[in-house]
Amino acid sequence: MSFRLLVFLCLVIVARCGNTLSIERRSNHFVKLPVVHSTNRQVFAKVYQDKRAIATVPLAKRADVAYYAKLNIGTPPQPVFVQLDTGSFELWVNPNCTTLRGSSDVRFCEAIGHYDPSSSSSSIELTTTKTLRYGIGSATVQYVVDSVGLAGTDTLLQEVQFGVALDTVDEFSGILGIGHGENLTIRYKNLIDQLADQGATSTKAFSLALGSKSEQEGVIIFGGLDTSKFSGTLQTQPIIPARDSPDGVPRYWINMQSLSITPPSGETKRYPNTSMAVFLDSGATLTLLPTRLANAIAADFGAEATDSNGFYPVDCKFNDQPGTLDFAFVGVIIRVPYREVVREIQTTFGIQCYLGISPSEDFVLLGDTMLRSAYAVFDQTNNAIHIAQYSNCGSNEKEITAKMTLGSTKGDCEAPDFEAGNANSDPLSLDNGTGVGSNDSTDADSSASTFDILGPYQRLTIWATLFGDQDDYSSPYMSTAHANDRQTRAI
Ligand SMILES: *[C@@H]1O[C@H](CO)[C@@H](O)[C@H](O)[C@H]1NC(C)=O
Ligand SMILES: *[C@@H]1O[C@H](CO)[C@@H](O)[C@H](O)[C@H]1NC(C)=O
Ligand SMILES: *[C@@H]1O[C@H](CO)[C@@H](O)[C@H](O)[C@H]1NC(C)=O
Numbered sequence: 001m002s003f004r005l006l007v008f009l010c011l012v013i014v015a016r017c018g019n020t021l022s023i024e025r026r027s028n029h030f031v032k033l034p035v036v037h038s039t040n041r042q043v044f045a046k047v048y049q050d051k052r053a054i055a056t057v058p059l060a061k062r063a064d065v066a067y068y069a070k071l072n073i074g075t076p077p078q079p080v081f082v083q084l085d086t087g088s089f090e091l092w093v094n095p096n097c098t099t100l101r102g103s104s105d106v107r108f109c110e111a112i113g114h115y116d117p118s119s120s121s122s123s124i125e126l127t128t129t130k131t132l133r134y135g136i137g138s139a140t141v142q143y144v145v146d147s148v149g150l151a152g153t154d155t156l157l158q159e160v161q162f163g164v165a166l167d168t169v170d171e172f173s174g175i176l177g178i179g180h181g182e183n184l185t186i187r188y189k190n191l192i193d194q195l196a197d198q199g200a201t202s203t204k205a206f207s208l209a210l211g212s213k214s215e216q217e218g219v220i221i222f223g224g225l226d227t228s229k230f231s232g233t234l235q236t237q238p239i240i241p242a243r244d245s246p247d248g249v250p251r252y253w254i255n256m257q258s259l260s261i262t263p264p265s266g267e268t269k270r271y272p273n274t275s276m277a278v279f280l281d282s283g284a285t286l287t288l289l290p291t292r293l294a295n296a297i298a299a300d301f302g303a304e305a306t307d308s309n310g311f312y313p314v315d316c317k318f319n320d321q322p323g324t325l326d327f328a329f330v331g332v333i334i335r336v337p338y339r340e341v342v343r344e345i346q347t348t349f350g351i352q353c354y355l356g357i358s359p360s361e362d363f364v365l366l367g368d369t370m371l372r373s374a375y376a377v378f379d380q381t382n383n384a385i386h387i388a389q390y391s392n393c394g395s396n397e398k399e400i401t402a403k404m405t406l407g408s409t410k411g412d413c414e415a416p417d418f419e420a421g422n423a424n425s426d427p428l429s430l431d432n433g434t435g436v437g438s439n440d441s442t443d444a445d446s447s448a449s450t451f452d453i454l455g456p457y458q459r460l461t462i463w464a465t466l467f468g469d470q471d472d473y474s475s476p477y478m479s480t481a482h483a484n485d486r487q488t489r490a491i
């Protein structure tokens with residue numbers, strides 16, 4: 001008995017030693033995480049034991065909502081999915097699901113996981129609270145310090161500060177803000193800071209491939225990049241310094257040179273006056289452009305005006321046409337196929353299509369409807385975004401080192417075939433009553449108004465607040481005028 005126990009203990013010790021050694025010997029300082037689309041039935045079904053609960057989440061209604069990463073928080077680890085957001089700066093978990101109106105939102109919210117600090121032996125609850133305001137919704141959080149593991153990797157960060165929601169409004173998941181962190185937007189180290197600080201990455205840069213609508217999965221690599229996820233050569237776009245940016249906040253603002261459309265006829269048309277600062281926001285479903293420009297693009301998709309929800313309804317036939325919207329930056333044009341910019345939404349009246357672009361006089365941003373056609377390295381260390389055309393030809397991952405000139409890194413892939421149209425149709429639009437989503441049509445939501453179903457799709461996390469609270473960090477660039485301005489802009 002005692003001998004067996006001894007052997008067992010030895011095995012445990014050996015296993016632990018081996019593990020520690022493998023971490024220490026690891027030569028690559030990068031961490032790869034899958035980016036899970038909220039529509040990915042396999043992933044969300046596998047992760048949770050309660051198959052029935054998942055089966056009733058009408059994911060088909062969430063055609064292109066948001067992109068998630070899985071974290072393991074605390075000791076023992078508690079798995080939680082959080083929305084990846086380049087537009088904000090902080091991590092928080094535990095939305096209040098009971099405040100949501102749509103039953104599908106409630107179920108999704110309940111399925112993404114919950115963190116209980118009192119069940120974690122490594123948690124430290126702080127007394128500080130803060131209200132984070134987003135373009136849509138808000139979260140009042142209390143800060144906690146605990147270990148955070150990146151699911152599926154051996155990276156376990158110690159003593160990471162993040163928020164645990166006390167209450168939320170219109171939020172159906174926690175958010176992982178991967179914008180600039182300590183000393184720029186907040187007073188403590190955010191996840192990007194901690195990854196570099198604790199040696200998991202050797203640079204404050206990460207690469208993001210959201211994945212196409214039909215792929216249902218993308219990849220984020222902290223401290224690394226995957227040359228088999230783009231064609232052409234990465235082109236360096238300097239991040240506009242906060243003081244020169246449209247809102248005075250340190251964000252991923254870069255200059256767009258022009259915007260054009262290449263319809264199936266092949267004749268490219270350039271929209272006038274489209275050289276402007278744009279902000280890359282993975283936390284926004286839609287791309288927001290100045291009204292005159294959004295209207296001009298919508299007109300080319302046959303939409304004369306926005307509907308009462310502020311969306312341009314378009315014919316679903318555009319999903320099958322081989323046209324592109326072409327976003328030009330220094331040295332590179334990112335071509336966004338029609339099928340990626342057209343959103344298909346299941347409503348009570350069947351599938352309806354909308355342009356993934358909305359008019360905005362306040363803020364110009366490239367959201368998921370544009371970003372999933374780009375491969376982008378967000379490089380805080382060099383204050384630059386390095387971008388190329390997204391194309392998926394396998395995986396070839398590399399660490400980003402200080403010596404590396406990212407701006408000339410070649411991709412392994414061929415450019416996508418933009419003439420092909422929609423050969424692989426979005427499986428979501430084909431769901432005709434098979435698979436886990438089969439009960440969608442009998443879902444309680446089918447009696448909800450179109451607005452209820454549409455509402456949550458427009459994720460906007462751009463206005464994560466930097467102002468107003470005692471514990472906020474005030475950067476010298478930020479004036480009170482900006483703060484007030486932003487308050488009134490909240491939608
Ligand atoms: C969640 O929201 C409901 C409805 O507004 C409220 O009654 C409840 O107190 C909230 N729960 C928490 C933990 O804040
Ligand atoms: C923020 O500034 C403090 C004081 O200068 C410094 O010790 C710390 O390393 C800085 N943090 C980051 C993430 O640069
Ligand atoms: C483009 O900008 C120029 C100069 O600012 C202006 O004269 C012109 O009307 C603008 N065109 C459009 C279509 O907005």
Ligand SMILES: *[C@@H]1O[C@H](CO)[C@@H](O)[C@H](O)[C@H]1NC(C)=O
Binds near residue numbers: 430431432433434
């Ligand atoms: C519709 O469902 C049937 C089985 O019920 C299947 O054979 C068929 O391929 C489906 N059609 C599409 C377009 O998915």
Ligand SMILES: *[C@@H]1O[C@H](CO)[C@@H](O)[C@H](O)[C@H]1NC(C)=O
Binds near residue numbers: 438439442
């Ligand atoms: C659909 O839902 C009903 C009622 O909840 C249930 O009885 C039925 O088995 C479900 N069908 C499928 C295919 O899951």
